[in-house]
Amino acid sequence: MIDRNKKIALVTGASSGIGLVTAQSLAKAGYYVFGTSRKQVASKPGIAMLICDVTDEDSVQALIAEILQQAGRIDLVVNNAGIGLLGGAEESSIAQAQRLFDVNVFGVARVVNAVLPVMRKQKSGRIVNMSSILGLIPSPYNAFYASTKHAIEGYSESLDHEVRNFGIRVVLVQPGVTRTSFEENLTRADQPLPVYDAERARSEALMRKWVEAGDAPQVVADVVVTAATAKKPKLRYSAGKQSRQVRSLRRFMPERLVDRILHKINEIPA
Numbered sequence: 001m002i003d004r005n006k007k008i009a010l011v012t013g014a015s016s017g018i019g020l021v022t023a024q025s026l027a028k029a030g031y032y033v034f035g036t037s038r039k040q041v042a043s044k045p046g047i048a049m050l051i052c053d054v055t056d057e058d059s060v061q062a063l064i065a066e067i068l069q070q071a072g073r074i075d076l077v078v079n080n081a082g083i084g085l086l087g088g089a090e091e092s093s094i095a096q097a098q099r100l101f102d103v104n105v106f107g108v109a110r111v112v113n114a115v116l117p118v119m120r121k122q123k124s125g126r127i128v129n130m131s132s133i134l135g136l137i138p139s140p141y142n143a144f145y146a147s148t149k150h151a152i153e154g155y156s157e158s159l160d161h162e163v164r165n166f167g168i169r170v171v172l173v174q175p176g177v178t179r180t181s182f183e184e185n186l187t188r189a190d191q192p193l194p195v196y197d198a199e200r201a202r203s204e205a206l207m208r209k210w211v212e213a214g215d216a217p218q219v220v221a222d223v224v225v226t227a228a229t230a231k232k233p234k235l236r237y238s239a240g241k242q243s244r245q246v247r248s249l250r251r252f253m254p255e256r257l258v259d260r261i262l263h264k265i266n267e268i269p270a
Helices: 017-028 057-071 094-104 106-122 143-166 194-212 217-229 241-252 255-265
Strands: 008-011 032-037 047-051 076-079 125-130 168-175 236-239
Touching: 008 017, 008 057, 017 032, 017 047, 017 076, 017 217, 032 057, 047 057, 057 106, 076 106, 076 217, 094 106, 094 143, 106 125, 106 143, 106 168, 125 143, 125 217, 143 168, 168 217, 168 241, 217 236, 236 241
Parallel strands: 008 032, 008 076, 032 047, 076 125, 125 168, 168 236
Antiparallel strands: none
16 A cells, blocks of 8 residues: 555666656655556565656556556656667767667657646646756767757756746756666667777777766765755756756856866867
8 A cells, every 4th residue: 555645756777876866765755655667576675666668658657547546646756767779979870879769758748748737736836858968968979869868958947947837846967977777778770980990999898997987876876865855846957966066067168178187088089
């Protein structure tokens, strides 16, 4: 039985990594959590795991219907489900790029569109969309992934203005590089070109090094809980020191200096 005094949260992509730790942290913060994964995963104390494919409209609608049947309301949605893509912009087919957008952008929109009528009826709700430092400053060999996060930035800011009068707020959480298996499970560009082999390999090696030194998922989860529970939420929340630094870099430094710093960090000839 679900305690009807608890707020109800939905976390997509909650089977591992940031999503799992976020679901656990929300449960500790007093929420009853529904988590999703593409395949069946065992439920945990305070977390009911359900199957959902965010690229499938029927799957998303069935998910929301199931939560409403069990809990009667949805107070919080954390759109965490996403996939990565490593490779030069020229190296991905349009079909591969479309698949990435279907998960990372339109998957978010499907969940949001399904839950907004519920939140409007409640006259309250909070939507937390997971962005990235690559939604602030793109890096080489992440062109399409960074594009999806830039899209989420713009989508979320517009949406927040549109639904605020209904008692709903939309916020963004911007993690830096985090120690999860996300990078290990990256999709590789499906049309690799030899001309990019050396630089792509260097970029991938750098990414592995950054992941080893990255933030623990708990750092991001703690920020999500803050964003979810703030009485007067900000639009954007940086998660971790690296994220704060990148945000300041983009906000305060001249474009030429940002360009030089990025080339140095990514070990690219000027």
